[in-house]
Amino acid sequence: TLSQKFDSFSSQSNGILALDNWFWLGISWVFLKIVHESAHGLACKRFGGTIREAGVILILFAPLAYVDVTSSCRFRSRWQRIVTAGAGIYAELFVAAIALLIWANIEAGLLKHVCHNVITMASITTLVFNANPLMRFDGYYILSDVLGIPNLYTNGQAFVQHVGRKYLLGLPSAFPHQRHRLITKAYGIAAFFWRILVSASLILAASTMFDG
Numbered sequence: 001t002l003s004q005k006f007d008s009f010s011s012q013s014n015g016i017l018a019l020d021n022w023f024w025l026g027i028s029w030v031f032l033k034i035v036h037e038s039a040h041g042l043a044c045k046r047f048g049g050t051i052r053e054a055g056v057i058l059i060l061f062a063p064l065a066y067v068d069v070t071s072s073c074r075f076r077s078r079w080q081r082i083v084t085a086g087a088g089i090y091a092e093l094f095v096a097a098i099a100l101l102i103w104a105n106i107e108a109g110l111l112k113h114v115c116h117n118v119i120t121m122a123s124i125t126t127l128v129f130n131a132n133p134l135m136r137f138d139g140y141y142i143l144s145d146v147l148g149i150p151n152l153y154t155n156g157q158a159f160v161q162h163v164g165r166k167y168l169l170g171l172p173s174a175f176p177h178q179r180h181r182l183i184t185k186a187y188g189i190a191a192f193f194w195r196i197l198v199s200a201s202l203i204l205a206a207s208t209m210f211d212g
Contacts, residue, residue: 033065039091096122156188
């Protein structure tokens with residue numbers, strides 16, 4: 001469906017960050033986060049886990065919804081943990097698919113505009129951030145379980161800090177020998193450069209939106 005009407009979808013995307021669209025982006029975001037976090041919670045409960053709390057936290061002054069599914073760490077099956085971690089992504093992509101069908105079959109108007117926002121946020125942003133294993137969101141926990149390497153992010157960070165201390169600052173430092181050492185190093189380096197890329201992209205986006 002999208003491939004058939006890609007030009008129309010792409011042209012509508014040009015104004016997605018316009019100031020007059022922020023309200024609809026915000027509404028779409030709230031709706032999708034409720035769906036996303038509810039899916040995590042339902043999956044966790046389905047496998048016998050408990051939900052201690054849910055709410056909103058501020059990270060760099062940006063509100064982020066969360067649901068506490070740490071009880072899933074005690075699931076004996078790693079596939080149950082993977083399903084719980086990926087439930088939010090599945091749910092958002094499902095919503096994106098429904099919104100796409102609606103968008104493709106209605107005329108221009110408010111509903112089509114809202115559907116476009118939902119499609120973009122529930123697909124592109126979900127895959128770039130939530131599904132991305134280089135950030136400590138859902139994709140990271142899925143990768144960690146698939147590889148069977150706990151604390152992958154923490155150990156990868158430790159390796160990058162070790163390299164910085166030893167080779168940039170000339171300070172004594174040692175990186176402990178551990179299983180999956182090569183994977184940990186590669187992950188740490190990749191996650192480090194991804195953070196730089198994200199930071200630079202946010203700065204460029206802000207500079208464009210606010211005229212420098």
